[in-house]
Amino acid sequence: xxxxxxxxxxxxxLISLLILSIMLLTACDSNANTGGNLxxxxxxxxxxxxxxxxxxxxxxxxxxxDHPLLIQAIKTSMPNVQIDYNNAHDSSDTQLSQAxxxxxxxxxxxxxxAHDSVAxxxxxxxxxxxxxxxxxxxxxxxxxxLSYYVSFDNVKVGQVQGQYIADHYQKYQKEGAIPNxxxxxxxxxxxxxxxxxxxxxxxLDPMFANGSLKYISETFTPxxxxxxxxxxxxxxxxxxxxxxxxxxxxxDDMAGKVIAALKTxxxxxxVLVTGQDAGADAVRNILLGQQNMTAYKPIARxxxxxxxxxxxxxxxSNINTLTKGITTSTFDGGNIPSILDTPVTVDRNNIKSTVLxxxxxxxxxxxxxxxxxxxxxx
Amino acid sequence: MSISQHAPSPLRxxxxxxxxxxxxxxxxVLPLLITVVGSELILRPTLLSQSATEMGNDAQVHxxxxxxxxxxxxxxxxYLRQFFAIQKYLSGDETYQLQAQNELALGxxxxxxxxxxxxxxxxxxxxxxxxxxxxxxxKYTIPxxxxxxxxxxxxxxxxxxxxxxxxxxxxxxxYAAVTSTDNTLLGxxxxxxKLSEIWTAVNNETNAVSGSYAMILDNHGVRxxxxxxxxxxxxxxxxxxxSVAPLSKDFQQRVSDENLYGNNHQxxxxxxxxxxxxxxxxxxxxxxxxxxxALQNEAFQAYRVKCQTVPWTYLVLRPVNTITKAANxxxxxxLLIAAVITLLAALVGLxxxxxxxxxxxxxxxxxxxxxxxxxxxxxxxxxxxxxxxWIVESSQVGLKSVQYYTEAASVAAHKLxxxxxxxxxxxxxxxxxxxxxxxxxxxxxxxxxxxxxSHQEKSSKSLxxxxxxxxxxxxxxxxxATSANEAASQLETVIxxxxxxxxx
Numbered sequence: 001x002x003x004x005x006x007x008x009x010x011x012x013x014l015i016s017l018l019i020l021s022i023m024l025l026t027a028c029d030s031n032a033n034t035g036g037n038l039x040x041x042x043x044x045x046x047x048x049x050x051x052x053x054x055x056x057x058x059x060x061x062x063x064x065x066d067h068p069l070l071i072q073a074i075k076t077s078m079p080n081v082q083i084d085y086n087n088a089h090d091s092s093d094t095q096l097s098q099a100x101x102x103x104x105x106x107x108x109x110x111x112x113x114a115h116d117s118v119a120x121x122x123x124x125x126x127x128x129x130x131x132x133x134x135x136x137x138x139x140x141x142x143x144x145x146l147s148y149y150v151s152f153d154n155v156k157v158g159q160v161q162g163q164y165i166a167d168h169y170q171k172y173q174k175e176g177a178i179p180n181x182x183x184x185x186x187x188x189x190x191x192x193x194x195x196x197x198x199x200x201x202x203x204l205d206p207m208f209a210n211g212s213l214k215y216i217s218e219t220f221t222p223x224x225x226x227x228x229x230x231x232x233x234x235x236x237x238x239x240x241x242x243x244x245x246x247x248x249x250x251x252d253d254m255a256g257k258v259i260a261a262l263k264t265x266x267x268x269x270x271v272l273v274t275g276q277d278a279g280a281d282a283v284r285n286i287l288l289g290q291q292n293m294t295a296y297k298p299i300a301r302x303x304x305x306x307x308x309x310x311x312x313x314x315x316x317s318n319i320n321t322l323t324k325g326i327t328t329s330t331f332d333g334g335n336i337p338s339i340l341d342t343p344v345t346v347d348r349n350n351i352k353s354t355v356l357x358x359x360x361x362x363x364x365x366x367x368x369x370x371x372x373x374x375x376x377x378x
Numbered sequence: 379m380s381i382s383q384h385a386p387s388p389l390r391x392x393x394x395x396x397x398x399x400x401x402x403x404x405x406x407v408l409p410l411l412i413t414v415v416g417s418e419l420i421l422r423p424t425l426l427s428q429s430a431t432e433m434g435n436d437a438q439v440h441x442x443x444x445x446x447x448x449x450x451x452x453x454x455x456x457y458l459r460q461f462f463a464i465q466k467y468l469s470g471d472e473t474y475q476l477q478a479q480n481e482l483a484l485g486x487x488x489x490x491x492x493x494x495x496x497x498x499x500x501x502x503x504x505x506x507x508x509x510x511x512x513x514x515x516x517k518y519t520i521p522x523x524x525x526x527x528x529x530x531x532x533x534x535x536x537x538x539x540x541x542x543x544x545x546x547x548x549x550x551x552x553y554a555a556v557t558s559t560d561n562t563l564l565g566x567x568x569x570x571x572k573l574s575e576i577w578t579a580v581n582n583e584t585n586a587v588s589g590s591y592a593m594i595l596d597n598h599g600v601r602x603x604x605x606x607x608x609x610x611x612x613x614x615x616x617x618x619x620x621s622v623a624p625l626s627k628d629f630q631q632r633v634s635d636e637n638l639y640g641n642n643h644q645x646x647x648x649x650x651x652x653x654x655x656x657x658x659x660x661x662x663x664x665x666x667x668x669x670x671x672a673l674q675n676e677a678f679q680a681y682r683v684k685c686q687t688v689p690w691t692y693l694v695l696r697p698v699n700t701i702t703k704a705a706n707x708x709x710x711x712x713l714l715i716a717a718v719i720t721l722l723a724a725l726v727g728l729x730x731x732x733x734x735x736x737x738x739x740x741x742x743x744x745x746x747x748x749x750x751x752x753x754x755x756x757x758x759x760x761x762x763x764x765x766x767x768w769i770v771e772s773s774q775v776g777l778k779s780v781q782y783y784t785e786a787a788s789v790a791a792h793k794l795x796x797x798x799x800x801x802x803x804x805x806x807x808x809x810x811x812x813x814x815x816x817x818x819x820x821x822x823x824x825x826x827x828x829x830x831x832s833h834q835e836k837s838s839k840s841l842x843x844x845x846x847x848x849x850x851x852x853x854x855x856x857x858x859a860t861s862a863n864e865a866a867s868q869l870e871t872v873i874x875x876x877x878x879x880x881x882x
Contacts, residue, residue, distance in 0.1 A: 118446045118453070142449050188488045189450065194457040201481070205462035208477040215477060218484050331452045332687070333533060 044109045044133040044147075044313030049082045050074060051102030053123075055115040055139070056090040059224055059253050061277045062113070063087065065299045065360075066138070070111065073300070073307035078314060090223060092119035099123040103130055109310055110134045114141050117191040121145075133313055136336070137306055140191045144334025148319070150305045152297045153340040154192045158199020160345050161274045164293045165246055166203050169213060172245040172272050178211060179245035182236040183218035184229050184258060186250040193220060196250050196276070204248075216240060221254060229254035233261035246272040252282035252294055259290045278346050278355050280365040286348050287370045287378065296346040296354055305339045348375045394735050399727025406723040410716040414709055422705040426679070429701040430666045433681035433694045436586060440579050441683040441692040444594075448552075448687035451489065451571050452534045455554045458485045458495075459534075459567045468497055468505065468556050468564035475506065482508035485569060493542075493549060494570040497556070500529075500563050512570060515540065515551070516637035520566065523632070528555045528566055536688055539573070539602040541619070541640025546611075548573040548602060548640075550688075573603065581606050583694060590696040597689035599623050599658055600639060600646060617673050620649040622658070649673055657682060658691065668698060741872045748868045755865070759858040766851040773844040780837040783830040790830065794823045 052070055054062040071083055084102050088095035092115045099110060103126060110127055112134055114120030120136075121143035127134045133147035140149050165181070172179050183200070186193030197218070207213040216239075219232045229249065237244060242265050249255040255275035262268040269289045275282045278296035285291035305322070312319055319337060327335035346354050355361045356377070367378035392400070458464065461484075463477035482495040486508050496507035502520040504511060515521055515537075527535060534554040541548050549572045556564045576594070580603040583592035591605035604617040619639040625646070633641045651672040657663045666681045678695040685692060699706075801808070801816050808816070 116446075118449045121445075121449070122442065142453060188454075191453065191457075194454070197484075198457055198460055198462075202462045205466070205474065205477050208480075209463065209466070209471070209473040215480055218480070220484075220488060331449050331456060331534070 042108065043131050044310075045316045047108035047310075047314045048078070048080055049084070049105070049107045049109075050310055051084045051099065051105075051107035051110045051112075052086070053095055053098055053102070053110065053112045054085075054087050055095065055113050056223070057087060058090060058226070059251065059277070060279050060281075061299065064279075065277075066113070066303065069300050069303040070137070070306060073303040074111075074310055077307040077311040081310075081314075088115045090115065092116040095120065096122050096126075100126060103127060103132060108132055109313055111137050111306055111310070112141065113137045114139045116189045118142050118189070135306060135309055138192070138302065140328055140330065140336070142191065142330050142332070144330050144332045144336075146330065146334065146336050148309055148323070149328050149336045149338040149340075150302060150309060151192075151338070151340055152302060152343050154195035155199035155202070157192075157276060157295045157297065157343045158196035158201070159203055160199075160295045160343050161196070161248060161250075161276065161293070162200035162203030164274060164345055164347070165200075165213075165248060165272060166207060168272060168292065169207075169246060172270075174245065178214045180214045180216050180240055180243055181246040181248060182216050182233065182240075182244050183248045184232050184250060184254060185218060185220045185248075186254075187222055187224050188220040189222070190224070193224075193250060200248060213246070216244065221250075224251060224254065226253040226257040230257035230261045233258040234264070237261065237265055237267070242267060244271060248274050251276040252279040252291075253277075255291050255294075256281050256285065259285060262290075276343075278360060280361050283346070283351060283355060283361055283366045284368065284370060286346070286351065287366060287374045289348075293345055293347045296344045296360070297341065298344070298358055298360065300358065300360065301341050305341060309339065351375060352377055393731075394738070395728055395731030398731035398734065399724050402727040402730075403720050403723040406719050407716050410712055410719065414712050414716075417705055417708055417712070421708065422702055425702055425705050429679060429696060430681060432586075433679065433696060434666065434683075436583075437592075437681045437683040437692050437694040440592070440694075441685050443579065444576060444685050444690065444692065445687045447491070447571075447575065448536065448685075451491075451552050451569060452536075452687065454485060454488050455534050455552050455567055455569050458482075458569075459554045459556045464497065464567065465556060465558060465564060468499070469558060478506055479508055482506060489571075491572045491575055492569055493545075493572050494568075496568045496570075498566040498568065500565055501525075502566070505565060512568075513542075514637075516635050516642075518636060520553070520568070521632075521636050524551075524553055525566075528553055529563065531555070532557065538598070538636070538638050539596060539600075540636075540638060541643065542572075543640060543643045545572070546614075548577065577603050577606075580604065581611075586694075587696050587700050589700055590694070592692065592694050593617060595622065595654065595658060595691045595693065597658075598625060598629055599655060600625075601649075602639070602690070614644075617649060619644070619646050620672075621646060622649070622651040622654040622672070624648050654693075671695060737875060737878075741875045744872045744875075745869065748865045748872070752862060752865045755858050755861045759855060762851045762854050762858070766848055766855075769844045769847050769851070773841055773848070776837045776840045776844065780834050780841070783834040783837065787827045787830040787834070790823045790827045794820055794827070797823070 052067075052074075054066060057063055067085065067087075071085065074081055074083060084105060084107055086095075086098035086102070088098060095112075095115045096119070099112065102110060110123065110132060112120060112123055114123075114136065117139055120141040124134050124141055124143040124145050128145045134141070135148045135150055136146055138151045140146075140151070169179050169181075181204070183197070185197045188194070197220075204213060208215045217236055221229050221232060233247060244267070247255075247258050247262075249258050252275035255273050256279075258273060259268050262271055262273075273285075273291045275291055275294040276297070278294045282291055282294045286294065308322055309319065311317075312322060323337040323339055326338045326340055328338040328340075329335055344354055351366070352375075356363065363377065367374075370378045372378055458481060461481045463474040464481050466474040467478035478497065482497065485495045486492045494507060494510070494512045496512050497505045498520060499505055502518070502522075502525045504519055521537070524535070524537060532555055534552060537551040537553070539548050539550055549570050552569045552571060554567050556567050558564055580592045580594060583590055583605050584607070591607075592603070593601050593605065594603040596602045599622040601617050601620055601622070604615040606613075606615040606618075608615070625633065625648075633639060633646055639646050649672040653667070653669040654671070657667075663682075665683070666679065668677055668679050670677050671680070677698045679698050679701055680693055680695045682691050682693045684690075797816055797820050801813065801820075805813075
């Protein structure tokens, strides 16, 4: 009897050990598939955690202007807000990963300037799954699920640039010859670049058609890389034996490098150069006569539009009062409620009344290296 | 105290060394066996699940890449059709021809996969193209079905898949209607996109896992991309442009008329696959499943993802045996380790068991010897005791004989006394005959006494001998007891040794 009891105990112990071992083995794996229950964004209502995602550091404005202005505008509108800021450093994958982190951290409204307008649709999809509204800031995200779009009227930006060329090309005409124009557009993966180009063409195409201007080439510049833009300009100069009178350049950073290319052939100040963003270097170049204009998009106004939208979403207010029924189409048939602000042309004649008056730039930033008395500013 | 008798258990039949070795083997092998069981219960399903997740990610990434590519291409044409010179040229202003061509070139250079950009009038007649006039689509410049759709929709759209015999590459056309500001149809813009990136991605699927491959099925069930195992890419993959089920007659006619899938070069045939056919027909079909695909001879795990921008399904397929290979390998190695460890444990068990049992066995031998000695001693003593018993019995018989003769001598002496007294009293009164008779009786009695004394003497001698022998036997028994005592001492020593071995 005792032997039986002892043996029974041994068997029980053995089975217990087996079960324990299997449980331990199971426990080892139990964490492998644990998916976190991410919080719902509740459509932004009552939201006090906002994720702000900007695309790169190649273009100066994102870090020097948009970043501080967005933070300031949102915090001013919603003093109790917590903002998670990220820069994607020129990588769509990084931006997606940053958005996922923001969502995991409970951010309930995302403000995104897409590094890639198409790839960023994945951010919208992930946010939608958690009922988090996404505001595309300055660049449209190609997804019908995008919640809102805040930008400048980008076709109008191109029109403003083109119109400046149309208004001033004659000054660059040499001995009755048709001025040659090189078009250096932005990144082909950025929806805006095509819109700028479209706007510019809407003004300049008739001039190409009637022979007022001679179209040399148009190139899109991957990632808006200014060094690539410089190479593009150098190639065009070499191809045309420096016979170029006008350089349509889509933004200021690229314009700065195009001017560098012109300097190497002593054409700086002799070629009409456009730009966009009203960067300090660009305005200084305008004062120095090396760049002619920049399409000034009062970023403070754009940032304020975002802040107004974020506040309205958080309060559950009517968004239509902000978008006024304006929509922007996406490729997949989406009509995204949009706030589109209007750009302003800035040249040496109105610097004081625009960028300085708006405190977008200060004298010290633009007058460094500029002869005293230039344009009555420095 | 009672000692119960049990039937020996089967285990007890084994030697202590064997049992010790077996226990050691069990102690070592049991965790490994638990691991193998765990592997079967947990690792294998986990591997399948992980693989499905991996394949899912892979398929998702590729499907998203296809979507991104087409979104970008649709976006390109969506914006390019709004370019001023293109609209003006299609509206009939020939002065915009050069700039319209520049804008077609602009579109062409937006992506390396573009092979052609063209403008058509509302009837589908070619107006302008870059870099060269495009080839026909079978019997047509633009298939009539597409012209109909473009007349009714302002959205950009993509065609079915074509195959270019010259470049050995599949392509699709993306169309968009070009309209004026007052929404009048001016014509159509078409970009032709090579599928080289997509085919490359599908071909690269072999890099994931050995034997894995991918395919893309269009909405007609035709495999429009299929992993090419020919790394030189000089031949087309076996499954390319084969449908998973017979095509409808209408669509067969379209394939022929529009030269879809390079039908004129190599007619589209059927490689029946009922699983894929069902999958295409059933929107609720699972995203991951196992089956043996057409043109394959083994079971594959498949993961499918539907593209959003084009009616295509991206399928990633991996041989099931490569997925569970890790588990199989692990099981194999665990069993191998278990076998080696079992052998080692058995050997160690034997060595250790022997070192433990050696003193026990020595003690057992000593016990056996002592037992044998005791047994011999006991049998000797038994013999001696039997002898002694016999001697005692003989002595008793001798003693009885002595007593008998003593009593007989005593009776005879008494009778002699009586006869002597009678003779003395009646001397003279007795006749001679009677006297002689009495004397004769006295002489006989005397003789009898003499004989009795003689017998007594003999019996005494026998008793003396018996006493001597008994003394000798007793000495031997004392000697035997001493030996038994010594054997008992030896047993005590052995027991002490066993206690030392057992540890009590």
